[in-house]
Amino acid sequence: MKQFTTGDLNKQVGDVTDAAAREPVVITRYRKPRYVLMSYEHYERIRAGADPRRTVKASEIPDEHAELFAGALDRLSRGEGYDDES
Numbered sequence: 001m002k003q004f005t006t007g008d009l010n011k012q013v014g015d016v017t018d019a020a021a022r023e024p025v026v027i028t029r030y031r032k033p034r035y036v037l038m039s040y041e042h043y044e045r046i047r048a049g050a051d052p053r054r055t056v057k058a059s060e061i062p063d064e065h066a067e068l069f070a071g072a073l074d075r076l077s078r079g080e081g082y083d084d085e086s
Helices: 006-011 013-022 040-048 063-077
Strands: 003-005 025-029 032-037
Touching: 003 006, 003 013, 006 013, 006 025, 013 025, 013 032
Parallel strands: 003 025
Antiparallel strands: 025 032
């Protein structure tokens, strides 16, 4: 998540709002996170509970996801997969 200061918000509102259109951004004040700026669409998805993402403990990962994750880690440990990313 990108971070901007309140000074950045005042001076570079276009850059900050462009970043917030892509993903939520943190606005800091006196070097501490104070606010989160996000698109209205993202806010509505969160508010409606339509965002399917959630956090789980490693021990709670469904078996099918654990297998995918383990396979990806194995490929990365062998040096495969780095060149695939765009």
